[in-house]
Amino acid sequence: MFVGRHAIEVGWGDCDPARIVFFPRYFEWFEICTTALFRAAGLPLHAMFAERNMVGIPLLDVGARFHFGSGYGHILEVESRIVEWKAKTFRVEHRFFRDGGLAVEGHEVRVWAVPDPTGEKPMRAAPIPPDVVARFMDQRVESA
Amino acid sequence: MFVGRHAIEVGWGDCDPARIVFFPRYFEWFEICTTALFRAAGLPLHAMFAERNMVGIPLLDVGARFHFGSGYGHILEVESRIVEWKAKTFRVEHRFFRDGGLAVEGHEVRVWAVPDPTGEKPMRAAPIPPDVVARFMDQRVESA
């Protein structure tokens, strides 16, 4: 399975008065890691959205479990995988490691969204193109 | 059960190029709604942390499901409840309504954290004081 790897350095403004990461920041990093994962697979999202006339890949479901906290200056090594593809949605899993330990793990379920042709809604779900799925199925590829 | 109610107006900077709320913002609002819930119960967190020598109430687990998106200028009405108390942790549930529909629902599992007396860790879990739990058990009280 295709594994994206991304390193994050915890910034001063990411941390709260308890001197650990304020938890919503992890979800901003989920977004960044999913973006990095698609780029590593040869599908940069900003180009893909434009080329395929997509609205985006908004979330249906997201969650995280926090095993230990991290603070200013810490380096988090994140592994991201798409573990499931359905017709119109896919599930990403992220694992954040620090100093070899699993600090945080989480998932996202995202939907392939295109403009609603009726104009009644801002977007609607659409089938994920097979060539996109295929990009992540090549076992030999791994993000640097 | 004690129900906290809090209204949130979606701001310009909360929304992304798809013109809907960027999902990590909901978790910032979870934090704000949990803060509002404790205040409504007569336990403002900032004062409680100081008076009881607490580090905070960091998260162990968090999740959300998104039923429909909201955009700039929308008003979200949030209901928050603590649905479970354990010895050292508690579970909060939030429900975000817009125009009468359930837009987002989520949960937080938080831990009662005090300074680690050994100084080896930044904090440790501690038993939740019974008077805190009792504040939320009074059926007659409801947040304005």
Add this chain to the structure above:
Amino acid sequence: MFVGRHAIEVGWGDCDPARIVFFPRYFEWFEICTTALFRAAGLPLHAMFAERNMVGIPLLDVGARFHFGSGYGHILEVESRIVEWKAKTFRVEHRFFRDGGLAVEGHEVRVWAVPDPTGEKPMRAAPIPPDVVARFMDQRVESA
């Protein structure tokens, strides 16, 4: 001159490990206070953008001076005024008070932006409609 007033409670996630507000948050509050100022003048931005086919009111220039820090649970009382109107831009000034003292002061220069009819750019500056300026000139009106 029309004065908008808005109260902000400093949240846990707004503060950094030094236990004071992480400074970019003040600029998020500038946005919120400018939004509140227009609403108080009877011109809610989200409706105005839609009705007048505007892209928004992006910034040309912004600055802040910090006189003393504030922390978790503090209440900031903000006064906002539009101090200058030019043909296509306007200048907003914000003053943040805490416990009667001037904690932060800042300004924004914003431009009236509409879609570029040529489609070459995402937006272009346009003349500010006189009825908008007039709304802020009524000396008798003051935001609650």
Add this chain to the structure above:
Amino acid sequence: MFVGRHAIEVGWGDCDPARIVFFPRYFEWFEICTTALFRAAGLPLHAMFAERNMVGIPLLDVGARFHFGSGYGHILEVESRIVEWKAKTFRVEHRFFRDGGLAVEGHEVRVWAVPDPTGEKPMRAAPIPPDVVARFMDQRVESA
């Protein structure tokens, strides 16, 4: 003069419904670029704060001018310099380039902050150590 260089990729969540960067994000990037500048000079802030018993380097004054907007997927190349050292404060200037053009320029005036020995305030200004200033004066060094 020592020049720090840092590249930033604009993320989805950095952009607003006008499809350009929501301006407070630039100030989060100022923080990140100042952090990168100190690291490039051999003084990583998180280590320096711990070793020298500092509270941090909070801001006294900050400002930015926006020449053109940037959007999702754009790469911003930032140059950062400390252009002035005073006894207890210093001034950083940042210039953001995109596609060779100057998109944003800004400044920060920051203060060297240590714990207040009287305990009355959260921090007080202190003289900047000469060895810190000297690190930035070496003309031969330049960040990669």
